[in-house]
Amino acid sequence: MKDILGSALQDFQNKKYTDDIITYSSLDEQDKIPIPYFFRTYDELPKLEQKALSLCRGTILDIGCGAGSHSLYLQEKGFDITALDFSQGATDVCKLRGIEKVVHSNILDYNGTKFDTLLMLMNGIGIVGKLTNLNLFLSHLKLLMKPNGQVLLDSSDIIYMYEEDDDGGYWIPDNKEYYGEVEFTMEYKGNKGKPFSWLYIDYNTLQRAALANGLECELISEGDHYDYLAKLTNAKQ
Template sequence: MIKDVLGIGLKEYMAGNEEAMFFIHNQFGEADEMPIASFFEPEDELTDLEFVALETCRGRVLDVGAGAGRFALGLQKRNLEVVAIDTSEGAVEVMKQRGVKDARVADIFNFKEQKFDTILLMMNGIGLAETIEQISLLLEKLKGMLDDSGEIIFDSSDVEYLYDDQVKPKDRYYGEIDFRFQYQSLKSEWFKWVYVDFDTMSEIADKSGFFCDLLMQDENEQYLASLTLKPD
């Protein structure tokens, strides 16, 4: 299996293949097509939810899972200091080519830096925790990187609708899904991602020492939320 299918696809698009397409496999059946162009959309094509996320960021920002730099570039445009990280070497190359000033290959769980005013996790970025149990571990890591008055901004979705025609799994939270990226004939390893409904996320956040505020919700059960530290 190819390790950096995401990076390969992003670099192909940058090289001029504007029709490039990812295929996203999961356990629910046919693979979904995802135009790679969606990683490069200009700010005027952002959804309302994504635009609100950008407008909410302040101070020194950590963009986690930054991909091709859509949000990092928007934050730089707002004259904010941004550190953009991704585990994909190819994605980081693309970000640098596109003008992201501080793009780094890094895994958030091993990342060490000074404090941030905002930590941003978009495109269901909180899901990198992989399982519902590990969200608390991710929040504990982010807590150590967040300024006392700082804010974590993230989006996620309630994917209960996926089970309209089938029984929810009993061995794991229903939002835990297995994925695989494919670009042309190249396939990544299977990996886990978790989509968490807002009520469950609020409970986890509360136990982890955060207030969880709903900033916006759209008609597709996708929501934008903010986490701020509770006073000691």
């Protein structure tokens, strides 16, 4: 079972839901991801995600769409939405749920079409993996944006997860290039997937990277637990 997420989403869609995904992280934490979380209705979404959906305009690419709940909502609102995910199981579920435009691809391999809105929710920027990959990733997003396009993304500043010293600083392991880089492994029904890198990026670091790549970065809103919603646009000439 290589496609851990996709297998879990397919089981839920096919009414075979019995287990949740277990995650193991480099932060020495074990956690669970309830599969129904990927199938939330609009009213069940956190306010940051609802805000992002309200800001969507024009043609939209939902990057890392998962089970397609955001795409489905936007499609029902009449938007021209394309749902994209690297997981074959996820894109199969999107099709079963009635999403009309679905693409199975790594975002870095996808090109040729430009959009008014690139949507990356549920910490969608996490797929960058490592901070050193961010410049390449942002450069690719620019190729997918129309001149007046926008990127809407959310992330979290996870500095709070590290131990604070008496001087107000934090103990960051020496082997970390950036404290927001986390290694995850997912397990579903006794099957473990391959470890993968996931990036949680603080807003100031995101803003600096955006400016370095000719993008303007705006903080739209902040959540209740170190999370935030940001908008990237092409810098004005």
